Amino acid sequence: MIQAQPVILGELPSLSKLYVNAAANAARRRVLGTPPRRKLPAVSHEVRDVTADVENLTSYQHFLGETASDILPAGFVHALAFPVTMSVMNRDDFPLPLLGMIHLRNHVEQYSPIQFTQSLDIRAWAENLTGHRAGTQVDVVAEVRHHASQVLLWRGVSTYLAKGVFLPGIDKAGTSNSAAQTDFKPPFPTALWQLGVDTGRSYAAVSGDFNPIHLSGLSAKALGLRGSIAHGMYLASRALADVGSVKAEAFTWDVAFEAPVFLPARVALDISTSQAASGAWERSEYVAWNPRSGRRHFIGSVAALG
Structure with a gap:
């Protein structure tokens, strides 16, 4: 786990703005010929005191076929945390391009039910930058805690592949x-x-x-x-x-x-x-x-x- 002090964000980032910024960063790197970095940023991003929007929760449950409930589905928690994880991957010092990233796998640990009324702290960071036969992969970790007690409620690890991106010094053979x-x-x-x-x-x-x-x-x-x-x-x-x-x-x-x-x-x-x-x-x-x-x-x- 990242030991550095987190970067505290004032609110949940806008995913649409992150994608626009990612496109601009990609264009800038192509024009300037910025050399690729070989390591991940040693920081985490955190948003505190987050609560779910009940209308959004209901829409999510209906669309996914979930039973209507006051409990946040594990997939909804992932979606709630996703802007924070994306903000880490959108940093200027993140070594892989955000756009075109391929989602390889997910591992989630749900420790207890989360009520939609609960206030949550969401923290995310990147780790395990490794080679892959088709490029370079990375794990992005998100943790969701109860705001007042700091009890860990949910933890997710998403593994992504930057296809065709081979960073200097990272074994190309890697894993598949x-x-x-x-x-x-x-x-x-x-x-x-x-x-x-x-x-x-x-x-x-x-x-x-x-x-x-x-x-x-x-x-x-x-x-x-x-x-x-x-x-x-x-x-x-x-x-x-x-x-x-x-x-x-x-x-x-x-x-x-x-x-x-x-x-x-x-x-x-x-x-x-x-x-x-x-x-x-x-x-x-x-x-x-x-x-x-x-x-x-x-x-x-x-x-x-x-």
Whole structure:
């Protein structure tokens, strides 16, 4: 964990402004030929005394298929913390370009339920700058604490890949997403999602994440994709919603992304659940794939914590 004193932000950053700034930084680096940095900024960013907007929470729950509740879904907490994590990646001294970053995987630890009325402190930093066979990857960590007691409520680690970016002094061999190397035979699906071309824009409206690769075919093509793709955290959060209320109040949540979901799309999902000897829920595993090609999009699990 970052030991330096955090940079305290007065309010949650605007994601749209961060993306505009990221585009300007990328253009400036190209023009000036700024040499790439080899290390991460030794700082964290923090926003204090944050509360969820109840209308936004309700819209998020309805869109994701979550049961209406005063408890913040784990995916909603990720969205709440996302502007802080993005502000770290948008720093001038961050070594990797923000735009075009590929989301590889997520690991979340939910320690206790979070009420929408609770005041929260959100802190984020970057660590583990490592080589990848396709570029350079980095972990961005976010922690959410109760403002008054400073009890840790939620912790998330998002791993991103800057494809084609090889930093001097960092091994190019590195690691790869090993889950993608395994053979996959599609099981019988337990759910079939129909995702419209506007799915990216709709999720952006409830999450605040207006990354151009998700908004339209034109904006995605400008960043090198053949079309717009669904947000990784939308897919993961919808799978978590499909696991439903059977999960424990404290749990771990993992997802590894393998192939993007180009919009519009049909996505098949299978969820399998295991129970402890007592009969209580213990773990759910899920996998999603393209029902036409059989190509796997992502895998994940939700398991009781403690």
